[in-house]
Amino acid sequence: MIAQPQRQAGSVSVVEVSLGDRSYPILVGRGVAAEAGSRVAALGVRAVGLVTDETVGPLHGGAVEASLSAAGLRVVRATVPAGEGSKRFDRLDALCETLLAGRLERGDAVLALGGGVVGDLAGFAAAILLRGIRFVQVPTTLLAQVDSSVGGKTGINARAGKNLVGAFHQPALVLADTALLDTLSPREMRAGYAETVKYGLIGDPDFYAWCEAQWRDVLAGGAARDRAVVESCRAKAAVVARDEREDGDRALLNLGHTFGHALERAVGYDGARLVHGEGVAIGMAQAFRFSARLGLCPPEDALRVERHLATVGLPTRPAQVPGGIGTAGTLMDAMAQDKKVRAGRLTFILAHGIGRSVVVRDVSPDDLRTFLEDDLRT
Amino acid sequence: MIAQPQRQAGSVSVVEVSLGDRSYPILVGRGVAAEAGSRVAALGVRAVGLVTDETVGPLHGGAVEASLSAAGLRVVRATVPAGEGSKRFDRLDALCETLLAGRLERGDAVLALGGGVVGDLAGFAAAILLRGIRFVQVPTTLLAQVDSSVGGKTGINARAGKNLVGAFHQPALVLADTALLDTLSPREMRAGYAETVKYGLIGDPDFYAWCEAQWRDVLAGGAARDRAVVESCRAKAAVVARDEREDGDRALLNLGHTFGHALERAVGYDGARLVHGEGVAIGMAQAFRFSARLGLCPPEDALRVERHLATVGLPTRPAQVPGGIGTAGTLMDAMAQDKKVRAGRLTFILAHGIGRSVVVRDVSPDDLRTFLEDDLRT
Numbered sequence: 054m055i056a057q058p059q060r061q062a063g064s065v066s067v068v069e070v071s072l073g074d075r076s077y078p079i080l081v082g083r084g085v086a087a088e089a090g091s092r093v094a095a096l097g098v099r100a101v102g103l104v105t106d107e108t109v110g111p112l113h114g115g116a117v118e119a120s121l122s123a124a125g126l127r128v129v130r131a132t133v134p135a136g137e138g139s140k141r142f143d144r145l146d147a148l149c150e151t152l153l154a155g156r157l158e159r160g161d162a163v164l165a166l167g168g169g170v171v172g173d174l175a176g177f178a179a180a181i182l183l184r185g186i187r188f189v190q191v192p193t194t195l196l197a198q199v200d201s202s203v204g205g206k207t208g209i210n211a212r213a214g215k216n217l218v219g220a221f222h223q224p225a226l227v228l229a230d231t232a233l234l235d236t237l238s239p240r241e242m243r244a245g246y247a248e249t250v251k252y253g254l255i256g257d258p259d260f261y262a263w264c265e266a267q268w269r270d271v272l273a274g275g276a277a278r279d280r281a282v283v284e285s286c287r288a289k290a291a292v293v294a295r296d297e298r299e300d301g302d303r304a305l306l307n308l309g310h311t312f313g314h315a316l317e318r319a320v321g322y323d324g325a326r327l328v329h330g331e332g333v334a335i336g337m338a339q340a341f342r343f344s345a346r347l348g349l350c351p352p353e354d355a356l357r358v359e360r361h362l363a364t365v366g367l368p369t370r371p372a373q374v375p376g377g378i379g380t381a382g383t384l385m386d387a388m389a390q391d392k393k394v395r396a397g398r399l400t401f402i403l404a405h406g407i408g409r410s411v412v413v414r415d416v417s418p419d420d421l422r423t424f425l426e427d428d429l430r431t
Numbered sequence: 432m433i434a435q436p437q438r439q440a441g442s443v444s445v446v447e448v449s450l451g452d453r454s455y456p457i458l459v460g461r462g463v464a465a466e467a468g469s470r471v472a473a474l475g476v477r478a479v480g481l482v483t484d485e486t487v488g489p490l491h492g493g494a495v496e497a498s499l500s501a502a503g504l505r506v507v508r509a510t511v512p513a514g515e516g517s518k519r520f521d522r523l524d525a526l527c528e529t530l531l532a533g534r535l536e537r538g539d540a541v542l543a544l545g546g547g548v549v550g551d552l553a554g555f556a557a558a559i560l561l562r563g564i565r566f567v568q569v570p571t572t573l574l575a576q577v578d579s580s581v582g583g584k585t586g587i588n589a590r591a592g593k594n595l596v597g598a599f600h601q602p603a604l605v606l607a608d609t610a611l612l613d614t615l616s617p618r619e620m621r622a623g624y625a626e627t628v629k630y631g632l633i634g635d636p637d638f639y640a641w642c643e644a645q646w647r648d649v650l651a652g653g654a655a656r657d658r659a660v661v662e663s664c665r666a667k668a669a670v671v672a673r674d675e676r677e678d679g680d681r682a683l684l685n686l687g688h689t690f691g692h693a694l695e696r697a698v699g700y701d702g703a704r705l706v707h708g709e710g711v712a713i714g715m716a717q718a719f720r721f722s723a724r725l726g727l728c729p730p731e732d733a734l735r736v737e738r739h740l741a742t743v744g745l746p747t748r749p750a751q752v753p754g755g756i757g758t759a760g761t762l763m764d765a766m767a768q769d770k771k772v773r774a775g776r777l778t779f780i781l782a783h784g785i786g787r788s789v790v791v792r793d794v795s796p797d798d799l800r801t802f803l804e805d806d807l808r809t
Contacts, residue, residue, distance in 0.1 A: 142524035149520075153591035156767075181559070184586060184597045185676075208562060213531035219562045220598065298563075389534075 066283045070203065070290040072223060072297060079203060079227040079286045081279060086191050086230035089117050089164065090124030093189055096225055098162045100127040101189075102152040104175035105166040108135040109193050112236055117166050117191060129155030137322045139170055140209040142218075148178050162187040162225065168194035168241075169201035169329065173219070176207030180222035190227040194237060195245025196330050198229040199252075199285035204293040204306075214387070215314050215322070221298055229286065231279050242272045243366050244330025247309075247337070249281050250365075252288035254337060254358065255305050258408030260284055265361050272365075304412045308402040309336030315387035316371060319378040326375050334367035335374070343424050344403040349413075354406045371429050381425035385418070444661045448581065448668040450601060450675060457581060457605040457664045459657060464569050464608035467495050467542065468502030471567055474603055476540045478505040479567075480530040482553035483544040486513040487571050490614055495544050495569060507533030515700045517548055518587040520596075526556050540565040540603065546572035546619075547579035547707065551597070554585030558600035568605040572615060573623025574708050576607040577630075577663035582671040582684075592765070593692050593700070599676055607664065609657050620650045621744050622708025625687075625715070627659050628743075630666035632715060632736065633683050636786030638662055643739050650743075682790045686780040687714030693765035694749060697756040704753050705746075712745035713752075721802050722781040727791075732784045749807055759803035763796070 065082035080088070093101060101121050105114050110132050121128050131151045133139040152163065163186060165175035172190055179188035192202035208219015234242065246268065253261025270277030289306065296303035313329070313336030320326045341358045344350035359369045371378050378384070388399060399421065404410045443460035458466070471479060479499050483492050488510050499506050509529045511517040530541065541564060543553035550568055557566035570580035586597015612620065624646065631639025648655030667684065674681035691707070691714030698704045719736045722728035737747045749756050756762070766777060777799065782788045 142520060142527075146520035149596050150590055153589050153595055177559075181555075181586075181596050181598055183595060184584065184599055206562065208559075211531050212528055217531055217561060218527050218559050220559055221562055 068286040068290055071294045075223045077225050081229045081283050083232040085228045087120055090120035092226055094124040094126055100157055100161045102129045102157050102163040104131045106133050106135040106171050109167045137170055140174055145209055159183050162189055164189040166191045168197045172197055172201050173207050176222055177219050180207055180220035187225045190224045192229055193233045195234055195242055196248050198282050200248040202227050203286055203289045229282055244328045247330040247334040247367055249285050251308055252285050255308050255410040256408055261407050268365055305402055305410050308410050309333040309340055311388055311401055312336030312339040315384040316378055318387040319383055331368050334362050338369035341404055346424055350404045350406050381422050384425055446664040446668055449672045453601045455603050459607045459661050461610040463606045465498055468498035470604055472502040472504055478535055478539045480507045480535050480541040482509045484511050484513040484549050487545045515548055518552055523587055537561050540567055542567040544569045546575045550575055550580050551585050554600055555597050558585055558598035565603045568602045570607055571611045573612055573620055574626050576660050578626040580605050581664055581667045607660055609660055622706045625708040625712040625745055627663050629686055630663050633686050633788040634786055639785050646743055683780055683788050686788050687711040687718055689766055689779055690714030690717040693762045694756055696765040697761055709746050712740050713747055716747035719782055724802055728782045728784050759800050762803055
């Protein structure tokens, strides 16, 4: 008798994103990337545009391509430079031409193998190639697994700001292989952790407390890491299912992001100085400090958030960004270009406490400026 | 007593495109562009990105801008070069940056004032700016009024082929001002007429017969022109409402387009040699000749179509394209890149007769080659 390959029971968790005829599963677990071929073939796809970057490609590209080929899928490979600089129109143009030259058809798919940049760029290409073909995410960073690969936001940056050009294009499948995270640097893991703990801060004080207790195991790997990814995907899926296009409370997911994006913009998206998750960490700490200052949130909650992020090794203050980030005016100008601006008014995600975030649509520019001026001094 | 402005009863027709919460009206009539300001303001928009080209801008841009401003809307103007060359990534990039620099927000709108190129480019920009803002069409060519401004197809060209990159993004409003057509050249009017008569050929033999009788008045203006625009919009709206994303019989609207796109590609999209509507005219004649040859359609119907198009002054044979269009092989290669290719098979819109078009999904490459070889000789 020939032995069948063993599948460990319970090793793969499935989180369903419920969006009617655009619903899709997120598979979480060690080794799920090896199922890419069979899972994508089951979608009825014949050819796959495998998009990765120069860092991830050599690490994991061969295995994913082999899985796709073994399932009888034709693979069109496209590799982009690693880093935020690939989220540009000219890179999108080149990527689209590469995939079209590979003769992808309407029934085919684009598969993103990489972090948030690859997912955002490849997903946007999938959204606009032939006016939209299917999209599969195989996120390789913690940040992408818990955040950017779920929910259908895709896009590139503009001179005027980050993610200002893009599309809502839901994936047909997400394979979050937690074993792929073993190759991440500690800094990347921490940055992804910031987006993980965010779900606790938004609406789940128990998950936040669990994070405070388990963060070392989340970063180290094993069952705690899988659980953190599953809980994060569940939290995000619930919000996305309620409000796919961010007309309402999907905006809560932007906790820390209005501040964070302004910081990223102030450093010119220089990842050596500040990666996205670090910007979000500072931004979440700022959102809680600002909430406390406005009397919305108990000051002890703001302190507790700041203490936990600092314990993990994340920055919590703009002054910690190497080289500084300019003045309050610099940050306010950057915020004025944010997509979340409505009718010229700034929308912030603030908090009544840990796990009690709220959308505040009409923040006073004076309050904001005074807060930022003080916050930049400390 | 102060006299109220008069509105001639019956001068404006409204065609509704029924797409659930994305339904929108098409207003057809002489002078409806003057209503742009009040109609767009009624959508709740505060600022408008007014996109036009270097030909249309000087003719009609001032009047539309004045109408928008008079309604209290802030106008961000963007002008692109006239012609198919503007449907490129670098032009899209520049347009997006211009509109973002003008601080358009999520609740604002892009208004396309121009022909198909401006509509396709500006509509695509609206689809991807801030992941999608509202879009208003004020088509200024007959072709755009009867075809490209209705149905939500937007996009740009790729090196691999025409319209291979884009989005489905329905407008919120279409203002088809038939008085604007008075400035068109006879060649442009004829090109647009090809798309008009197409609706008769697809599914309405009575409208086709009406076109045969009334085509001079359609081109000359007046009530026949308005009726031709209204009937065309109605026909297209009905198809789009049934099949928004072209999963099924929306493909019928591509009658003449698989052949036509291949011809356009063969001349390098050189509008001096062949404009889109002329390609469609030849393509429709080819589709009927090919249908007759395959025994699908009575030969006399193919002759009748060819005769009418020629009477109007439209080309019906590839050999009529100045400079020639290459061999059957050239055209077949161009067709192989068509979006309508599925699983490597060519889909054609063929006909059982006038007003009886059908989608044929599995055309034999041998039949096609033999037909093209003969067709190129005549």
